[in-house]
Amino acid sequence: MNNPFSLWVYLSTTPLLWLTVTLLAWIGADLIALRAGRHPLANPVLIAIIAVALILVLTGTPYRTYFEGAQFVHFMLGPATVAIAIPLVRHRRAIADNLVPLMAALVVGALAAVVSAILLAKLFGLPKEVLLSVAPKSVTAGVAMGISEKIGGLPALTAVVVVTTGIFGAVVVTPLMNMLRITDYAARGFAAGLAAHGIGTARAFNVHPLAGTFAGIALGLNAVVTAFIVPPVVAWLG
Amino acid sequence: MLRALALLLACQLAGEALSHQFGLPVPGPVVGLVLLALGLGLYARSRPGFEDWPVAKLSDLLLGSLGLLFVPAGAGVVQQFGILGDNGLALVALIILTTIITLLATVGTFLGVKRLMERGRT
Structure with a gap:
């Protein structure tokens, strides 16, 4: 032996x-x-x-x-990103019924995430490559790493920041929403999926099925919107 | 199940090809997501039983264990101790603040617009 x-x-x-x-x-x-x-x-x-x-x-x-x-x-993050198409198709009625508040929250939330990350990175004097790495931090890891790579960030650092954001969002969303006495699970879930991507979505499904559904919708739509808005916002503010 | 996996991979591949060829700012898997959602959305109009399709079941399996897929990337923290040591405190503060700002901006806009519309209807 x-x-x-x-x-x-x-x-x-x-x-x-x-x-x-x-x-x-x-x-x-x-x-x-x-x-x-x-x-x-x-x-x-x-x-x-x-x-x-x-x-x-x-x-x-x-x-x-x-x-x-x-x-x-x-x-599997790649195929899992593509698979987000299924909850979007499955809940197309719920999306259609809440289309206006959902689109408004999507645009405002996605901009809030990217702009606040870039401005705080500048305020804290973080190096440029770190700033570029944190800009896409609210979207799911595979997409965020792709955006980071395209704009000249460090994909490995982006991955860690994305996962940390997801975990913090998943931990804080329930106490925060309860404190504000927000009982609309569609709105709560949508915020969780937008700010904390897949980890927030997994958390939302643990709390309430409707919250999970809207978190999945936000996660999918935000992956698309953030991929489009990060390059121009970085060029403008970065 | 195998066909469903092939469908997801084919959409991702088509997405990568489009993203690369046209120099899109959007990563390949996101283009694949859009392609699959448009395709399935049109296809599901004329056919019932969407929930029983293998691609729906595979998607539930993947998205049901989504947390697992973040573990390899997250474990990358072990090679980031250098950059985290220099910027760690600022990064933690940034993550906490931006996440709370994003949660509040999103939930506030969602509920605000919903209420405005309900008031408009009555």
């Missing part, structure tokens, strides 16, 4: 190990979130990322080695 260390050396460079670790971390994190009664603070994405990051740091595994396995999961 080989010694266990050489087995680790062998396995730790295989994509299989890191793909399995990613899936198991997610399943474990989702179970913890479920046990915690879907409390806003027990966000499964946050728990899974902390678990994976800890394993990488403790085992001294380079991110590049990890990503060789995890890329199969990451790749």
Whole structure:
């Protein structure tokens, strides 16, 4: 029998190990979130990322080695973005019924996200490449990384900022809306999906099905709108 | 299921091709989303049973575990400690402020316009 260390050396460079670790971390994190009664603070994405990051740091595994396995999961962000077409088609009546408030909130919300990110980045004196990386931060990771790359940001930094935004939005949306006594779940969900993309949408589905539906609508529409508005707004303010 | 996956990938591929060829500012998957939504929207008009289509089921599966798909990108935090060390506090403050501003602007506009329209109707 080989010694266990050489087995680790062998396995730790295989994509299989890191793909399995990613899936198991997610399943474990989702179970913890479920046990915690879907409390806003027990966000499964946050728990899974902390678990994976800890394993990488403790085992001294380079991110590049990890990503060789995890890329199969990451790749699915593209098809998952295309798949947002289905909730849009499914809820075309709900969209048509709320078309005017929805479009107004979409344009105002998307502009608020991009403009506030750029202005605060300038106010805090962040470097240009960081400013370009945070501009598309409210849209889903695959799209935000694509926009960031097109305008000269750092896609890897964008990914971290996007995920952090999603987690913070998912944690804060329920207490914030309750504090403001907003009970319209279509409006609450729409805000969650627009500000906090897929992670906010997952949270909205945990709270109320109608909120989840409108979060999905916002996530899909915002991915399109933000992709169009970031380049001109950056040229104007950046 | 396999055909549904092929449909999603084909839409993404067509989107990438269009985005690249015409130098669109919009990433390929978003163009693919628009293509699929337009196509399905037109197709679903004349046919019932949209919910039973494999592409609807595959979409539910993907979007139901959407959180998982963010884990590899999020774990990239381990290689960003340098840039985060220099700008970390400012980035955290920026994320907190912009997210709250965006949530409030969106929900406020949605409810405000909805109320204006309801008042207009009565």
